[in-house]
Amino acid sequence: MRILLVEDDPTVRSFVLKGLKEAGHNVDQADNGKDGLYLAIGEKYDIIILDRMLPGGIDGLNILETLRGQKNNTPVLLLSALSDVDDRVDGLRAGGDDYVTKPFAFSELLARVEALGRRGHNESAPETSLTVGDLTLDLLSREVRRDGQKIDLQPREFRLLEFLVRHAGQVVTRTMLLEKVWDYHFDPQTNVIDVHVSRLRQKVDKPFETAIIHTVRNAGYILRPTQD
Amino acid sequence: MAEERTPLYRRLSRRHLFRLPLLHSRNGKRRWPIRSAGINFALGYGVLFLISATLFLSFIWWSSTNLLNDHVRAFIETDAQELRHRWGHGGAPALSEAINDRLEQNIDDDALYLLIDRHGRRMAGNLPGWPVAVKKMNHFYELTIRRYTFTTPAQFKAYTLPHGFKLIVGHDIRGRTLLSTVITRTLIWCAVMISLLAVGGALVVRDLFRRMVGSIARTASAVANGDLNHRIALTGSETDLVAETVNTMLDRINRLMEGVRQVSNAIAHDLRTPITRARNQLEEAFFSATSPDELRTAVDRAIGDLDHITGIFEALLRIAQIEAGARRSAFTTVNLNQLLSNMAELYEASAEDAGLSLALDVTPLPSLFGDERMLQQALANLLDNAIKFSPPNSMLTLSAHPVMAGTAPGSGAEKKPQGLEISVRDQGPGMNDADILRAHERFFRAESARNTPGSGLGLSLVQAVTSLHHGRLTLTQANPGLKVTLFLPLLPEAERTGRSTTPAETTP
């Protein structure tokens, strides 16, 4: 993916830059709002990562608002040292697609960037079923089959699996699951998500030869379809 | 420096209470230049007093001159009547004699007469000549005339007599001048007295105001200088309203300051520990790691510690934010039944994983006006504690019921609920009374909780969230275990939002 990174802190910038490049992305960078805006308007990106606070008059929100004002719908992920709920709401209201607060784990940022990039692509007609490898989800009847065998899932488990399937091949973090599957924005204190994922695994992976849901150390989970 | 040190209330009084700048205009509009409330009060009072005194004295003037005039006119009429009578008896000579008699007997020297004949010759009387202004007969005139060396006001009436004779009967009304002088003098004296009273009153009122404001200002400046325990003394006067409000405000500031102090102490103690741990780990790895794996493990652990520190920061900030009351903006109508069942669903898996069963005991609840996210966070903290401290194979109960206003159960079916109670109960070790009292303090963890994960901020946040909703957090021994109850009142705001609330039903 072609990514624009606008961040003024040199350490954070080079850290993110390096990580994104290692993950195989093509990254342009800017260390101030003016250059960032110039690049964001002039070039075509798959995703833009914007620091909210930038020196020199033009900050992340200004860039975002300008872009949206020009009907530019490139997915934007905001980075911010403000973790206040209101700041988050402000950011999303201004047209941001996701919000990551500093300090963050790179794996969290990468997972969200890739999820956003993916979302930009499959905005096609609404599907009625999802298939990855030998797993099929019928979105209308809410039926799940793997290898032709029916799997009984609770509604929430279905939504969890659906999210993993939609992001097949990508790492999804626990916070992403909590936010996107449960729509919760608080700190659950314990490993609630892990327990739910392990329950899902009991049903989706245990009865079969190969596992498709994998744990990624220090990051989260990934659903990788069986290769045949 | 010395100027800086003048107490606040002094500076206040000098600058604001007694400022008398020139009339200055703002937007071309003239503004009253006197700022002192005391002086304005006294001035207003004085002016009012002066106006009423003038009105009063004018009335007296008007009614007494009227009385005087009536009196004089009646006298003139009867006198003239009698003189004409004389003429009837003895003609001009008798009349002249009568006039002369009267003038002689008139000690006050205020009677005026003039008798002239057909040719205008003066026959008798003390008027030097016929006044030019007197043209009509049988008509009262009021004129100023010259007498001897002075002028004086007088009332006249002229009468015609037979054979072309004419008679004027008049009266010197110099007494009225006297009265007017007396009244004017009284008025002047009144003005002087009132001015004195006004000035005196201004001083007294100013002093009163100054004392009232001074006591508040003294307290404020004491507080500004750091003495937060200073309070305004109540005097029973009208200013008590202000005093009480300010005192309440000071209490709140004091509590907030206490909170800040607690937090800074806590940061000093409780954040140092994980920071030290992270630092030591990194340092040790730096000096003595022999393999990349060892180094990686150490760094990994340090990252874990840093995440823990970030978590503490976030929790502290969130608590501070809630306590500052800034989060009311996020209040909406919350469907608690849904919130509770969703939370139970989320945590049920964790409970089961720990060998516990989570029971949900919830009756239909009225919707609450509150901060959904914060309520979720509070419940999450309670459920986390319950799961964390429970022994395997025990039971957790999440229950919630509406609370009726002071009625026996069963009889409140038609009553509106006054609030609702949400409680989390476990069958763990519980807490002793001393610990229960301290449980909501920041960073407090009971001795027995030392080897469970956590930072002692969970219940502090629950407390803050409960206060944000004007509720009450209570911890009770459940023998075995602990029961944590949140009472949340149904605020009138919920009604004002106009959104419908689920009708409350009570269980039999």
Ligand SMILES: Nc1ncnc2c1ncn2[C@@H]1O[C@H](COP(=O)(O)OP(=O)(O)O)[C@@H](O)[C@H]1O
């Ligand atoms: N359900 C419970 N059973 C026993 N003790 C409890 C329970 N909940 C809280 N406590 C005690 O109160 C302390 C403070 O709780 P909390 O503020 O949530 O901090 P933490 O969970 O991080 O220890 C705990 O450390 C524990 O000692």
Ligand SMILES: [Mg+2]
């Ligand atoms: Mg806790």
